[in-house]
Amino acid sequence: MQDFKKLDVWAFAHRLALDIYGHTRSFPTAETYGLTAQLRRASTSVAANIAEGSARTTPREFARYLGIARASAVEVEYHLLLARDLGYLDISTFSPLSSDANRIRRMLTSLIQRVLRV
DSSP states (O other): OOOOGGGHHHHHHHHHHHHHHHHHTTSOOGGTTHHHHHHHHHHHHHHHHHHHHTTSSSHHHHHHHHHHHHHHHHHHHHEEEEHHTTSSSSSHHHHHHHHHHHHHHHOOOOOOOOHHOO
């Protein structure tokens, strides 16, 4: 359908995944296979599903993958809340990450609506 790298929402999702990888480096080693892995997986899933969906042949298929990406963005929001509440992220780190995840979710909702109107 289109080059995913040209989509603003993909660029924001990719940036969020990079930021999350950076911030989770300081998580306790006991969380390596727990919250660290879950948060990283969910954040990369957002950008990966946007990319995969962009290669689909119909708008409906693309929208389906965008919906999966949106659900992963919500998962990221939850894992960030959990990390904050466990004391792994301070509020000055949590707030922009959470805000970015929320913005990406809203952007995906808008893109899904546009794609399905075609």
